Amino acid sequence: MVDKILHEFVKECGYPRALDMFEKISSGKKLRSKLILKIAGQNEISLRLCAVIELIHLASLLHDDVIDDSTIRRGKPSINALYGSKNSIMLGDILYSKGYYEIVSLDPQIAKIVSKAVLDLSIGEMMDVDLGSKFSPNLDEYLKMIELKTAVLIQAAATSAAMIAKVDAKAYGIYGKNLGLAFQIVDDILDISADETTLGKPAFSDYKEGKTTLPYIFLYNALNLDDKEILKSLWGKELDENQTKWIKGKFDEFNIVHKCKEFAKELGYKAIASVSDEGLKEIVSSMIDREF
CATH class of the missing domain: 1.10.600.10 (Farnesyl Diphosphate Synthase)
Incomplete structure (x- = not known):
């Protein structure tokens, strides 16, 4: 369900190349989503929160791989290795921006907590x-x-x-x-x-x-x-x-x-x-x- 929401979020951005690049990101174990669902259960709000957190996490990894000149992520070619550092940075920016766009529909206090976490990150x-x-x-x-x-x-x-x-x-x-x-x-x-x-x-x-x-x-x-x-x-x-x-x-x-x-x-x-x-x-x- 989280993967489905993530796909829809990026698709809604309206740029097929961004979606194609996004689908090449090697998916992780989604520790943060598992944690959210374990605490809050599976419902519309918790699943949406999961997707927002995953977008932010993936954006940070895209930027991290560029900073570290990493060509491998979870055993597969990194996005910067496949598409170059400029595209990787911009895809990260798209995911960050979409995450912020979606988070405003959640409780304002939750939006504040997550936004502060991204600043600290x-x-x-x-x-x-x-x-x-x-x-x-x-x-x-x-x-x-x-x-x-x-x-x-x-x-x-x-x-x-x-x-x-x-x-x-x-x-x-x-x-x-x-x-x-x-x-x-x-x-x-x-x-x-x-x-x-x-x-x-x-x-x-x-x-x-x-x-x-x-x-x-x-x-x-x-x-x-x-x-x-x-x-x-x-x-x-x-x-x-x-x-x-x-x-x-x-x-x-x-x-x-x-x-x-x-x-x-x-x-x-x-x-x-x-x-x-x-x-x-x-x-x-x-x-x-x-x-x-």
Whole structure:
């Protein structure tokens, strides 16, 4: 149903080329929609909210792929790889604009919450670019960036769904924020632990793209001074087999994946503690309690 509404939304824009490009976007798992429907149930308002949130999320990914020069998204060619960066940016703008156009038909307070989340998301994207200009092992900066870039939209989805369901929006917002933080950290772990087929992109691509994610922050803080310099020297570069092997060896030596997973679990526990919904607890468990 959400896919059907999304298709209609983009079709209503009246530009067949935009619809053709939109249909080439590799569809994800729709975590945000699943969360909304789990909280608010399936009805006309909740489905419309799902479609708006998905439009915004997809728009952010289109822009993100251009910023990162990513040619693969979820195992398939990215839109910028297929149509070029200019088209990818403009399609993202169309999806953002359509999302805002549709959101005005929802409760004004929900529109305000989602719009603020998009503002924060854009700031998070800029923070990500700024942090990507240098090796940045600052944990607080990293956590703030992923809160804005990833968690705020998931938090807005949970809060808005709770408002539709007339339950404690603040509690569900806490759930959404911590779920979003854990979600991003799990994604960071998978970049260093999953194979390319599972990941849908080359492994270790985060570090090559200049992203100092949680595993590298934890590793840097565990290394001696000489090894710290080696790790910094590999940042933002194409890694050869020996360099990748060195980093993997250090990850294993200091049990970094386990430490990151425990960090994500703590966030998951905070999410679970804020609500009593068993279905929402299962979302957290299925994301974190897995093989890396």
